[in-house]
Amino acid sequence: MLSRWFPTVLFAGALVLAFAGHWPGLLRTEQAFDSPAADDATIRQARQQAANLPAHFSWSDLPRPTPSAHAATLTEVLPMTTPENDAPVQLLAAWFGGSREGAGDVSLYQSDWSTGSPWQPAGVMMTREAVQRQMGRNIRKLGNPLLIAEPGRLQLYFVSVSYGGWAGSAINRSQSSDGGRSWSTPQRLITSPFFNLSTLVRNPGVWYTDGSLGLPVYHEFINKHGEWLHLTPDGRVVGKSRMSMPRATLQPAVVPLDRDHAVAALRDAGPGENRIQWSETRDAGQTWVQKSAREIPNPNSAAAMIGLQDGSLLMACNPIAGNRNRLSLLRSTDRGETWSLTRVVEESPDDRDEFSYPSLLQDRHGAIHLVYTWKRQGIRHAVFSQAWLNNPGNPIVPAVPQ
Amino acid sequence: MNHRITMLRNRLADGPVRSRLLLLLAAGLMLLPVGGLSLWRHVYGFTGDLAPATWVLFFVWFGFPGVFQQWVSIELPFRRRLLLLVSLVLFYVLALGSGPVDPYAYGFQPRLLLLILALWVMLRGRVLPGLTLLLALALAVFGIHGLTSDNLFDYLFDPVLTIVLGISVFRGVMSRRFSSSA
Structure with a gap:
């Protein structure tokens, strides 16, 4: 009699263990984006500061340690304690570079910048060999990095491929508590049931009120679509939702509008006429609903989008058909419903030129930073103010010959 | 000699x-x-990490082939294996993006999945003790975060187990064809 019940009793014990081991996550139902209220004093001050900045635009190139560079990411390094208002802004950029995209000699590089200083010499962040040795896995190539900052800590997410092409990618996570001077042993995120294949990362995440992180990622194997990962503060994946679209889409760029509502702009990788695709969540990322595509041409290239301190949305992308030889800034004052072309940052008459893979950031002083791939040869950094965006005219960055 | x-x-x-x-x-x-x-x-x-069931089934097959064969014939006859295989293939096809629903997402914070498993064990646990033990093992390892993943599906099965199941079903189909033609 006892032996007949024995497996069931064991199962009941295991069920209790499962609940205990995942408590209280198993009961958690509601999440809210850590989106500060519009009347928050800090936000009011930042908004005023950003509005007071004079019209300004400048640009510089990041160091070029390799013949090829691509997919830059940018973050503001935040000290453990709130910095003095006049303390310089410190930025950290990362990108992948080597002989060409996908080559075995591609490594992740980093460089830092602070107000009034040039970009510092590039340092190697991760090499393919080091990642392989540290993770004890075969690593064939490294791809997109993504930097995310929080007070006293930096997180690095990056793509690696063990076998096959980019569709066989996985995401790895490392962190630094010394401002990026050293990085912890990378840990692989488990995001897919089939040999953990095909999850890539590109654009920054959104914090939740409990300190967890929502991370927009994308999937390329069999079907291409955006996804949303929910990660605990220590980097474990505890939730996932899909940004379903009838078209192939990649690289969602997500901006929270309030505690539950966020919008996502996606790269259009489908056939025919390509436009920026759009998705929204009204339950803090648990479900995503497809919206009509925005009237912004998209030649299957990455777009970056941020919420500015004045409440508008800013997008950097290549809003032309077919090529990536014009990088523009677009702005929306109605939560992404309509967009107007604000500035062309850089363009070239040569269709083979590429100004792509933008990454945007507004620092705590209100200055807006843009880094992007320059002709696949290097990474360029542009700094401008909201007042510059508001002025008419399109001062184009001169394309400097090599 | x-x-x-x-x-x-x-x-x-x-x-x-x-x-x-x-x-x-x-x-x-x-x-x-x-x-x-x-x-x-x-x-x-x-x-990557293999599911606990894959390891247990491998070692039982390797160390106790007679017990394994007897267990399979009782708890996993051909039709049940076929049904399981079709379900797993469908799961992977949907999880990899064919369709709007991602079943893999239900393995994170898996209240519903745990409820379904508990109901299944209440109904079938006594007549299928081997499968119940495998489920208990999966849940126990899930409870102690024994694998890198926090998704319950990764503790229940994996692609290697699915491939082996596919081979087993294929061999079953072939043996049935030959026996019927003979």
Whole structure:
């Protein structure tokens, strides 16, 4: 009699263990984006500061340690304690570079910048060999990095491929508590049931009120679509939702509008006429609903989008058909419903030129930073103010010959 | 002496014994270094963590083939294996993006999945003790965060188990075809 019940009793014990081991996550139902209220004093001050900045635009190139560079990411390094208002802004950029995209000699590089200083010499962040040795896995190539900052800590997410092409990618996570001077042993995120294949990362995440992180990622194997990962503060994946679209889409760029509502702009990788695709969540990322595509041409290239301190949305992308030889800034004052072309940052008459893979950031002083791939040869950094965006005219960055 | 050699030769000619010896040889080869990593690390780099059920079934098959065969014939007859295989293939096809629903997402914070498993065990647990034990093991390992993943599906099954199940079903189909044509 006892032996007949024995497996069931064991199962009941295991069920209790499962609940205990995942408590209280198993009961958690509601999440809210850590989106500060519009009347928050800090936000009011930042908004005023950003509005007071004079019209300004400048640009510089990041160091070029390799013949090829691509997919830059940018973050503001935040000290453990709130910095003095006049303390310089410190930025950290990362990108992948080597002989060409996908080559075995591609490594992740980093460089830092602070107000009034040039970009510092590039340092190697991760090499393919080091990642392989540290993770004890075969690593064939490294791809997109993504930097995310929080007070006293930096997180690095990056793509690696063990076998096959980019569709066989996985995401790895490392962190630094010394401002990026050293990085912890990378840990692989488990995001897919089939040999953990095909999850890539590109654009920054959104914090939740409990300190967890929502991370927009994308999937390329069999079907291409955006996804949303929910990660605990220590980097474990505890939730996932899909940004379903009838078209192939990649690289969602997500901006929270309030505690539950966020919008996502996606790269259009489908056939025919390509436009920026759009998705929204009204339950803090648990479900995503497809919206009509925005009237912004998209030649299957990455777009970056941020919420500015004045409440508008800013997008950097290549809003032309077919090529990536014009990088523009677009702005929306109605939560992404309509967009107007604000500035062309850089363009070239040569269709083979590429100004792509933008990454945007507004620092705590209100200055807006843009880094992007320059002709696949290097990474360029542009700094401008909201007042510059508001002025008419399109001062184009001169394309400097090599 | 000759008798013993003949016995050994007969044992080696025996299919199951031969396949186990080959497997032992393959396990030895896994320790060989290739490109700075052991062959095992290359395999692990591709497969990642395997579900507890995969390991248990492998070791029972390897160590106690008679018990394994008897258990399969009782708890996993051909039709049940076929149904399981179709379900798993459908799961992977949907999880990889064919369709708007991602079943894998339900394995994170899996209240519904745990409820379904508990109901299944209440209904079938006593008549299918082996499968119930495998589920109990999966849940226990899930409870102690035994694998890198926090998704319950990764503790219940994996692609390697699915492929082996597919081979088993294929062999079942072939043997049925041959037996019916004979």
